[in-house]
Amino acid sequence: MHELAITESVVEAVTQRLPDARVICVRLEIGAMSGVVADSVRFCFDLVTDGTNLEGARLEISEPSARGRCRNCGAEFEPDGPIALCSCGSADVAILAGSELRIMSVEVA
């Protein structure tokens, strides 16, 4: 849904950091529990980079899977989908990984 705004934030951040460079690749990390759909970001990317110094850049997205630790029984597990529920029945789960929404690096020509 909000992926256009998210993609615009990526492009704005990169153009502010590297206003004069021709960016040929952008690497993002979008975790499974980040609330952002990587495919939608891919869909928006060409649209948003058009006319910027990121135009034509390749987009590489890594999608770390989710990891949670149950605060009740201490077990670590991979939540199945966006709702983290431990097999002991507890929903009191600390999310260790999967909520990432980061610009990792860019490659410049």
Added chain:
Amino acid sequence: MCATCGCEDGAGVRVQRPGGPVHDAHSPDGLVHDAHDHDSHDHDGPAHQHHDGDVAGRTVMLQQKVLAKNDRLAEVNRAWLLRQGILAINLMSSPGAGKTTLLERTAREAGAALGLAVIEGDQETTLDAGRIEAAGAAVVQINTGAGCHLDAAMVAQGLRVLDPRPGSVLVVENVGNLVCPALFDLGEQARVVIASVTEGADKPVKYPQMFRAADLVLLSKVDLLPYLDFDAARFAADLKGVSPRAEILAISATSGEGMPAWYDWLSQRTPPRS
């Protein structure tokens, strides 16, 4: 701002009091000027505005949060609000869950005691701001145009126009949407999500991102329960599965049921003035 619903960027965002002049949401004056200033001269985050020099032909590590700019602006809002002793609530729900009706009754019954002030967010019209003003609370309307959520910069501009009194309770009524607003910190101290009984009991599991971030869930329109097959126990259990720490209050802004508990919840959280 969505691929799906066709939202655009900040262009076209308008901020106004009911019947008052329209402010361009990104005009650089007042509190939003401070916010933008902080943004462009920020030196304490990894995302601050260094322009990297000779970078040709190499990989540049950025390692920054995508929403770093919004998060920085939200922190500016939060610090300003806390200095003023203002309790800021980000009120979210689907369209029609009863956000404005809740605030109308709150304004009439407890507006003076709480010092209630409201920032209304809608894509279009000042209808909601008109309702809140008629109920006696200070209000500004933010129209997001095509935007599907409020962001921290819009709220900063809303604060500049609203100029809420120190020690007041500020409720930011977000754009009706159970998806996009969940990701955008506005600088609030607490998030309140309304789920109405007419929407069905399955909303927490259908929209976990939104409910996971909630400090309080208001189950609204409970005066209609006799006419519905809403499973309140399932709703509570599902909510606990998504957000174990969220409190639930059952309310009806029509009958008044549960409203005193909501007013108490707000007044207990009003920060001391510094």
